Amino acid sequence: MADKVPITLTVNGTKHSVHVEPRTLLVQFLREHLSLTGTHVGCDTSQCGACTVHLDGMAVKSCTMFAVQADGSSVTTIEGIGEIGHLHPLQQGFWEMHGLQCGFCTPGMIMSAADLLQHNAKPSEAEIRHALEGNFCRCTGYHNIVRAVQHASGQIQNQAQAADD
Amino acid sequence: MAEKMFGKALKRVEDPRFITGTGNYTDDIAVHGMVHAAMVRSPYPHAKIKSIDSSAALALPGVIAILTGKDLVGAGINPIPTGWLLPDLKISAHHAIQPEEVNHVGDIVAAIIAETRAIAEDAVALVDVDYDVLESVSLGSTALAAGAVQVHPEAPGNLAFDWTIGDAAATDAEFAKADKIVKLELRNHRLVPNAIEPRASLAEYKRAGDEYTLHTTSQNPHIHRVMIGAFVMGIPEHKLRIVSPDVGGGFGSKIFQYPEEVIVLFAAKKVNRPVKWTARRSESFVSDAHGRDHETVAEAAVMNDGTLLALRVNTIANLGAYLTTFAPAVPTYLYGTLLNGTYKWKAIHAHVRGVYTNTVGVDAYRGAGRPEATYVVERIVSTVARELGMDPVDIRRKNFIQPSEFPYQTPVALQYDSGNYEPAMDMALEKLGYKALRAKQAEMRKQGKYIGIGVCTYLEACGLAPSALVGSLGAQAGQWESALVRVAATGVVEVLTGSHSHGQGHETAFAQVVADELQVPVEHVVLVHGDTARLPHGWGSYGSRSAPVGLSAITMACRKITDKAKKIAAHLLEASVEDMEHVDGKYQVKGVPERSKSFFEVALMAHLAHNYPADLEPGLEATHFYDPKNFVYPFGTHLAVVEVDADTGRTKLIRYVCVDDCGPIVNPLIVEGQVHGGVAQGMGQALLENTVYDASGQLVSGSYLEYTMPRADDMVQLEIGHTVTPSPHNPLGLKGIGEAGTIASTAAVANAVIDALEPFGVRHMDMPFTSEKVWQVIHASQLAQAADD
Ligand code: FES
Numbered sequence: 001m002a003d004k005v006p007i008t009l010t011v012n013g014t015k016h017s018v019h020v021e022p023r024t025l026l027v028q029f030l031r032e033h034l035s036l037t038g039t040h041v042g043c044d045t046s047q048c049g050a051c052t053v054h055l056d057g058m059a060v061k062s063c064t065m066f067a068v069q070a071d072g073s074s075v076t077t078i079e080g081i082g083e084i085g086h087l088h089p090l091q092q093g094f095w096e097m098h099g100l101q102c103g104f105c106t107p108g109m110i111m112s113a114a115d116l117l118q119h120n121a122k123p124s125e126a127e128i129r130h131a132l133e134g135n136f137c138r139c140t141g142y143h144n145i146v147r148a149v150q151h152a153s154g155q156i157q158n159q160a161q162a163a164d165d
Numbered sequence: 166m167a168e169k170m171f172g173k174a175l176k177r178v179e180d181p182r183f184i185t186g187t188g189n190y191t192d193d194i195a196v197h198g199m200v201h202a203a204m205v206r207s208p209y210p211h212a213k214i215k216s217i218d219s220s221a222a223l224a225l226p227g228v229i230a231i232l233t234g235k236d237l238v239g240a241g242i243n244p245i246p247t248g249w250l251l252p253d254l255k256i257s258a259h260h261a262i263q264p265e266e267v268n269h270v271g272d273i274v275a276a277i278i279a280e281t282r283a284i285a286e287d288a289v290a291l292v293d294v295d296y297d298v299l300e301s302v303s304l305g306s307t308a309l310a311a312g313a314v315q316v317h318p319e320a321p322g323n324l325a326f327d328w329t330i331g332d333a334a335a336t337d338a339e340f341a342k343a344d345k346i347v348k349l350e351l352r353n354h355r356l357v358p359n360a361i362e363p364r365a366s367l368a369e370y371k372r373a374g375d376e377y378t379l380h381t382t383s384q385n386p387h388i389h390r391v392m393i394g395a396f397v398m399g400i401p402e403h404k405l406r407i408v409s410p411d412v413g414g415g416f417g418s419k420i421f422q423y424p425e426e427v428i429v430l431f432a433a434k435k436v437n438r439p440v441k442w443t444a445r446r447s448e449s450f451v452s453d454a455h456g457r458d459h460e461t462v463a464e465a466a467v468m469n470d471g472t473l474l475a476l477r478v479n480t481i482a483n484l485g486a487y488l489t490t491f492a493p494a495v496p497t498y499l500y501g502t503l504l505n506g507t508y509k510w511k512a513i514h515a516h517v518r519g520v521y522t523n524t525v526g527v528d529a530y531r532g533a534g535r536p537e538a539t540y541v542v543e544r545i546v547s548t549v550a551r552e553l554g555m556d557p558v559d560i561r562r563k564n565f566i567q568p569s570e571f572p573y574q575t576p577v578a579l580q581y582d583s584g585n586y587e588p589a590m591d592m593a594l595e596k597l598g599y600k601a602l603r604a605k606q607a608e609m610r611k612q613g614k615y616i617g618i619g620v621c622t623y624l625e626a627c628g629l630a631p632s633a634l635v636g637s638l639g640a641q642a643g644q645w646e647s648a649l650v651r652v653a654a655t656g657v658v659e660v661l662t663g664s665h666s667h668g669q670g671h672e673t674a675f676a677q678v679v680a681d682e683l684q685v686p687v688e689h690v691v692l693v694h695g696d697t698a699r700l701p702h703g704w705g706s707y708g709s710r711s712a713p714v715g716l717s718a719i720t721m722a723c724r725k726i727t728d729k730a731k732k733i734a735a736h737l738l739e740a741s742v743e744d745m746e747h748v749d750g751k752y753q754v755k756g757v758p759e760r761s762k763s764f765f766e767v768a769l770m771a772h773l774a775h776n777y778p779a780d781l782e783p784g785l786e787a788t789h790f791y792d793p794k795n796f797v798y799p800f801g802t803h804l805a806v807v808e809v810d811a812d813t814g815r816t817k818l819i820r821y822v823c824v825d826d827c828g829p830i831v832n833p834l835i836v837e838g839q840v841h842g843g844v845a846q847g848m849g850q851a852l853l854e855n856t857v858y859d860a861s862g863q864l865v866s867g868s869y870l871e872y873t874m875p876r877a878d879d880m881v882q883l884e885i886g887h888t889v890t891p892s893p894h895n896p897l898g899l900k901g902i903g904e905a906g907t908i909a910s911t912a913a914v915a916n917a918v919i920d921a922l923e924p925f926g927v928r929h930m931d932m933p934f935t936s937e938k939v940w941q942v943i944h945a946s947q948l949a950q951a952a953d954d
């Protein structure tokens with residue numbers, strides 16, 4: 001067991017200076033050290049996307065990097081993008097369109113979709129499906145997930161429109 | 166008038182916690198003093214354990230204990246039983262940790278308990294197990310062949326059971342009359358359920374009171390309690406609490422009582438610390454019960470006009486190394502009885518042999534036996550149509566059981582109580598634009614483009630089921646369901662159900678029904694499930710039973726509440742009970758709205774009992790145990806359209822139309838969600854997923870790198886419709902919908918692919934229709950064509 005190393009990172013706006021074992025995965029750090037259990041683990045081969053978070057604004061699979069690699073970075077998890085009363089348009093979209101069943105894939109789906117919408121505010125159905133290739137859902141057949149992302153995309157555009165007016 | 170909730174597409178009340186990352190799944194729970202378990206698993210499919218040297222592992226700082234099979238046997242821990250017995254079933258002991266012999270890759274030989282998960286996993290690598298490696302067998306038909314490797318001494322020739330259903334002589338007689346006999350050899354390959362939440366268990370033990378609590382990923386916590394408590398560990402039921410909190414999908418795989426649950430409970434007492442285990446996905450592949458794995462020869466006797474006479478089916482069902490909880494039932498009573506489909510076969514005979522192999526146990530996976538049966542029936546009916554030069558729609562229409570013929574006694578035990586198959590089929594054909602698409606298909610073929618249309622007119626039996634019936638067939642469990650409806654003094658309604666939601670949205674759909682029954686606001690209804698310490702005994706969720714059985718129990722309990730509330734209100738209003746009516750959320754004297762009591766007033770008085778009928782108990786709660794009279798029989802038509810790229814073999818779903826009849830729909834959002842997910846799983850089997858054991862018994866598709874899961878871009882937006890034929894025997898006429906999509910879609914997609922490949926002379930090929938396989942048959946056909954030219 002290697003000695004613990006100091007890292008500093010900001011998670012959902014809160015700065016944490018901690019010591020972690022070098023082999024601690026980012027997802028493990030979030031779940032076990034910070035009790036942010038909204039980020040899930042569904043595989044051990046970087047395929048399922050249940051662990052997706054944003055690292056300095058980009059979607060990453062938090063099972064695929066060490067916490068030490070996030071040193072100095074800013075991480076946003078599902079707990080950080082919205083909350084009841086102030087839902088992110090994607091959270092709202094998943095709720096409205098029944099984009100989840102068991103909910104296990106949902107945080108990762110929302111974080112991946114948020115990344116998509118940051119880069120492409122009005123994705124086509126094919127673009128949505130392509131962007132979510134790295135996220136597995138066993139429950140929904142992706143049908144309503146696509147609709148949820150479309151719903152969110154519409155919301156975001158309406159908001160932008162309203163802001164412009 | 167209060168708005169009726171039944172039938173409303175209400176947004177789910179459980180969603181806020183899931184979309185904000187505040188769900189509570191088993192692995193999310195951490196308790197003080199918790200330590201971690203990791204399993205030492207066999208790398209061999211079949212071996213004797215000669216010795217286990219755990220000294221190096223024990224020496225690792227942070228390792229607390231190492232458990233072996235001998236420790237468990239020595240402490241009086243029994244093997245894990247199966248929950249379904251067939252006559253003359255050959256059973257081999259399935260120990261949580263195998264003491265002497267391992268029988269599949271992934272079988273547990275030891276368990277490490279350590280301060281952290283990382284240390285426990287490090288220690289796994291340090292345990293030195295000396296194996297005497299034995300020969301192994303992984304394919305059912307190979308295991309049955311003469312001279313095959315023997316998996317268990319208890320099952321000579323690896324035969325666990327030999328089961329038949331139907332009338333062999335009557336079937337032979339129909340075959341003798343037939344104009345034509347159509348034969349198919351079908352492999353329904355093995356699948357891994359792959360709920361995205363891996364299994365997890367957390368055991369706590371309290372010395373004071375000698376009590377255990379197990380949080381575990383279960384679809385049916387009471388089944389876990391019965392099996393672990395009464396059979397495996399000898400813990401009195403009141404000292405074993407099973408909690409199944411939020412569960413990330415089940416699809417059958419979380420019905421079963423698994424070894425790891427016993428191990429963490431045993432360890433928690435032994436080390437006197439809470440013990441958690443969470444599966445790595447690679448462990449899930451070799452330890453979650455698999456599904457399907459049939460090798461079947463089916464023959465249909467038919468007349469030249471398309472009349473279906475008789476069906477003869479011979480199936481080898483690979484059961485894996487051990488009989489898991491429902492394993493013996495799945496390829497027998499949930500399969501053979503479904504071979505009639507929606508047609509008027511005069512006779513059917515099925516012969517199923519259940520076979521042990523050195524593979525992971527095979528049990529219920531979404532649909533459980535019914536997808537396998539539907540695949541046989543729907544593939545052979547489409548093949549018959551092709552060979553008679555009929556349209557696959559026409560042959561179905563010709564042979565459907567007619568609405569006037571219900572109740573309909575099939576030749577394979579089931580009595581269908583209701584059904585109306587043609588309207589569902591016509592609606593689906595219309596949605597698809599079937600005729601036009603057939604014309605387009607012919608056009609496209611001329612241009613070297615190949616689409617295929619697959620038809621599946623399925624029926625299924627679900628809503629398990631009358632207890633006396635399943636008991637007579639070998640179930641070691643009842644199949645009724647419980648509900649306890651408890652009204653608080655403030656009028657809040659707590660509904661405790663034995664059904665379990667692991668994605669099905671019970672908190673919403675069940676509340677809708679309760680809101681209507683009690684005429685209370687839906688947000689005043691709170692569902693409680695998944696905790697044996699809080700609930701009456703129940704049997705959980707599988708076999709699409711939550712709505713027809715669980716919700717029926719709730720409905721009946723609500724009606725008891727209403728009856729009692731009327732008595733209380735009558736007393737308060739100094740009226741007779743017979744004069745009371747329940748309207749608009751009030752209990753009023755018939756036709757006199759001024760003389761009424763609200764639900765709240767009645768609930769409050771039930772608790773105060775200050776001014777109360779002398780002959781009535783105080784309190785306002787009711788329990789109902791509902792035992793259904795029959796299965797329910799959902800049905801429908803699924804139409805799949807695929808496109809095959811002849812140059813690459815790539816086969817893609819391009820349209821999917823389904824019309825299901827699951828009776829009255831409580832919440833269309835939830836019902837359609839079930840259909841979407843079910844179809845994706847069935848499509849996954851047809852086009853993508855496969856579980857492959859190599860010749861040496863290794864699982865070569867043991868991770869998501871090799872096991873192709875359906876992804877977002879493999880699916881299309883489904884075109885969905887419904888017809889409504891209520892079940893005649895439960896209070897709301899409900900039927901199940903959880904599995905229908907999977908039951909229907911595999912056959913629909915397979916029929917579509919075979920249809921697309923017709924120009925290449927393909928009569929049948931086995932799933933999954935991967936690009937490589939499809940390219941091979943196209944290429945072979947083109948070569949043959951070229952040689953002919
Ligand atoms: S946990 Fe599956 S990709 Fe990270």
Ligand code: FES
Nearest residue numbers: 101105137138139
């Ligand atoms: S909602 Fe269950 S895995 Fe996506």
